[in-house]
Amino acid sequence: MEFCFKFTTLTILLLFLLSCSFPSSEAYDALDPNGNITIKWDVITWTPDGYVAVVTMFNFQQYRHIQAPGWTLGWTWAKKEVIWSMMGGQTTEQGDCSKYKGNVPHCCKKDPTVVDLLPGTPYNQQIANCCKGGVIGSWGQDPTNAASSFQVSVGAAGTTNKTVRVPRNFTLRAPGPGYTCGPAKIVKPTKYVSSDGRRVTQAMMTWNVTCTYSQFLAQKTPSCCVSLSSFYNDTIVPCPTCTCGCQNNATDPGSCVNPDSPYLASVVSQQEKSNKFAPLVQCTSHMCPIRVHWHVKQNYKDYWRVKVTITNFNYRMNYTLWNLVIQHPNFDNLTQIFSFNYKPLNPYQDINDTAMLWGVKYYNDLLMEAGPLGNAQSEFLFRKDKPTFTFEKGWAFPRRIYFNGDNCVMPPPDEYPYLPSATTRHNVSFLQLLVALLALLFACF
Structure with missing residues (x-):
């Protein structure tokens, strides 16, 4: 019986160690421990009923890129915000804008979904780092193409740092499932240096969202x-x-x-x-x-x-x-x-x-x-x-x-x-x- 007890203990320990070797659903990658996609939302100017923001996705993953058909970004508004207009991207649905007469918003959905514009988009609808069909290179392989941006004009949103509320429930599909996004966190406003390097300006307000990848969530097999x-x-x-x-x-x-x-x-x-x-x-x-x-x-x-x-x-x-x-x-x-x-x-x-x-x-x-x-x-x-x-x-x-x-x-x-x-x-x-x-x-x- 003593042998059986010792063997039973050894067996349980062995099974525990073996179970630890199976892949988990966590997003941690030992070969790229700091890899993530960071979404930076910069409020660059105020408008009579809201603000204009530049939203940029930075792919800080060393070797995981976003391939065609590209990324899809979603979120839920904190209040009753609407999107008046966009550049470098578009929402997939307009939603119910029936209460607006004359000037109709680009999107009235509580939970809009945004996609990148395609290559060849007219120049007056573009901004920097847009219009690549949602394709983003990885930081290690192609750092010059490891970002994607769009500009959004938001209404019914508040016009000061104290009245604006950050969106919630960010989702990122790239192009399918696999990414889990944390909550938006207000950070120090982004600073911009002019092309001649002589002047520094900054955003009115900035918040970041961090999204991490899990292969277990991306696919069953x-x-x-x-x-x-x-x-x-x-x-x-x-x-x-x-x-x-x-x-x-x-x-x-x-x-x-x-x-x-x-x-x-x-x-x-x-x-x-x-x-x-x-x-x-x-x-x-x-x-x-x-x-x-x-x-x-x-x-x-x-x-x-x-x-x-x-x-x-x-x-x-x-x-x-x-x-x-x-x-x-x-x-x-x-x-x-x-x-x-x-x-x-x-x-x-x-x-x-x-x-x-x-x-x-x-x-x-x-x-x-x-x-x-x-x-x-x-x-x-x-x-x-x-x-x-x-x-x-x-x-x-x-x-x-x-x-x-x-x-x-x-x-x-x-x-x-x-x-x-x-x-x-x-x-x-x-x-x-x-x-x-x-x-x-x-x-x-």
Whole structure:
């Protein structure tokens, strides 16, 4: 009984530690701990019944951008405010403005929803950082395009700092769910420096809203997976089966497209009419829109080489701002990279094990939709870190891979390609270990 008691305690502790390893719904990202989207609302002038404000969204996330069809911003007015006019953006609905005669507001809804204007908007309707179709670059990849702005003239709102009330219940879709926004907080008014640098002005009033991202809230299933191979083993470890869903033509017909189908073009065209932005993926065992393959290609005396291939299985999406984030301890000794842009990410300064990668402009920055051209690839040359370098126990494979800011599902470590010199190899999956532990636990009672 003493053995059973000790084993029971050990088992409970083990199960607790394992449960801590599962992803949570919290928005904290260990590779981008300070990443967020900050909405700055600057009241720049007062009007007879309200104010004119410039609203700017700053994307301070290192590698998570907002892609087409772009952002959608909403809030709830604190009083009975209306929007008289806008520049650089527009609301999706006008609402009931029947009580106004003559000069009718742009929007009378209690909870307006705003979208960006499209490229090519007439110049007299634009302001700085507007009119990009809601697309915002990430701070690490494209800082010059990491902001989006619009101007709004608000009526029935109060005309002083003491009578204006900040909006509530901010929501941000970019382009779908995933972001959670905190309350608006009044901060020190923003200061502006004139173009010649000789004069400083400031906003009448400023408040900020911080929005953070959670992959768990953004989607019920993963959006990408990782497969592995190596020169020293013939085994190709595929993405785990049903990573992003399972083929089930009985209950969900048309959930994927067979690339060999003679009706491929018509199926894709028909699906686009029903839901333009939902993924339409090629039929695979993993059913993911994106697969990243890591291949340990060659071994030299002082260096080793890796080939990375990104494959797009989505027939409905061209990824125009794609990026990869890869975590591996040997990135501290990266010697050369071919055909991708590279930037080290050091969220903890003293550890250089994370790389951000994206395509070269006009060459492979556009990851085409599923098909013969739907892939991008590069090779990395690493210098061997002699004390730690090894091909054993899966050390040569990445610890974590993100695609467009979403964590990709890795194969189980016990399935990684192993060195052929190993005489024996016992594959014990997590499920088998858990069943064995539970069986022994119940045997003790």
